[in-house]
Amino acid sequence: MDRAPIAVFFALKNESGYFEDRLKKTSCVHANGFRIFSGTLGKHAFLSVVTGAGESAAGNAAEAICRIHQPRLVISAGFAGGLAPELPKHALFLPNEFAGTDSADWEKERLSLFSRLSPEHLPTELRKETRFGGRLLTVRNIVTKTEEKRELALKYSAQAVDMETRRLAKYCRTQNLPFLAVRSISDAAGEPIPDDVQTLVNQKTTAARFGAAFQLLLKRPGSAADLYRLYESSVASALKLADFLEALSDSGLFDFLSENFYPPQEPEKLLSA
Template sequence: MTAGAAPVLLATGLLREARILAGPGVTVVAGGGDHARLEAALDRLAPGARGILSIGIAGALAPGLRPGDWVVADNGTDPGWATRLAALLPGARSGPILGMEAMVAEAAGKAALHRETGALAVDMESHVAARVARRHNLPFAAARAISDAADRSLPPAARVGMRPDGGMDLPAVLRDLARDPRQIPALIRTGWEAERGFRALLRGRDRLGPGLAAP
């Protein structure tokens, strides 16, 4: 990216993702599951951006995708940007990424969405980022590292762990564990698998470099 070029606007969910992605040539917004706040922030920053990229971790909808795998969206994205992302991210699969208003936590729900839409992965930011990009006539792309496989159901404690600012709501997690300690093994497994997604995100960020392969 040349000196003085406009930054790429990154849409993600968690503060941890934002910390991983922060660096030269980008401005990161963590939505924290608050779609209205995410959209308002992206709208405010879009006039000074060269493109919008939805990037972070995601749940798999397609069988065969495992934690740490990459999916690059081919639905409604800038073709050149998507091609560069797929070439640079190791082993990336190209296909639709579905953005949803609510977390898709049950394996049965993931399977149903895959049958209905053909999407490979699901997140909570890509649809918002795409909408803002269209409104501002900016290039859009989406790339997501898988954190939970299609056949995994997230334990209830994992579903309450995100604050609206994208941080970790540890008290909410502990309260849920106190109500049902039997979910502790599943929560530990979920944490380890999510860690593989975060590590893949870090490696991918380094491979893409400043500007994250944007036009």
């Protein structure tokens, strides 16, 4: 039997594109509202899944992908907003706690690959730009105001905020699947972002996002500079994610994973390898 793939979940294509450019023997399919790009990197098979923004979209995609493709590891990758001042723009954040605004509970994954990850798995330059450990808060909408970022940081003791990861972490826990989250900080704690960004993110297709951007330019011509800054930031963050995923693939960190993880196994067995 072929080795089961590693599934990497992104919300948007501009998060996944540079990673997908590095895959070999690729193919792409669209199904059930999300896109699956498959290929190899080194000796590992990968699925790059673009789910759309939000917990619901991420959860639906995870359930379908894990049922059909039975990955041996799930990675939540993408951008995040910084809540902690010590996380600079474009830093990599590897959380080991996952919280939401609708509950006082938080998840600390038994099967998180974080427990096996060390700075030595990364090249020196990437290591310097990576924060190991902390809490990632998942919210319903993009946090645009610096005041709101400060409030969320204080209330939830979180270092960064996204819109998908908690749902993926909870699903993997119920399935006893190894899990890892990596986020590139697209906007730092003290950096506001335009309110219009939420409209762009809500669009389901690239064509729809272009249309929304065009309407935004007609409505507010000065938004051209904002859009260009967002584009530059997304490129830098996506490149950092691709560098990280490629470095992990080359590091040997994934070698402890079983050939397949279905049917689910006991956590103690998975982590004792």
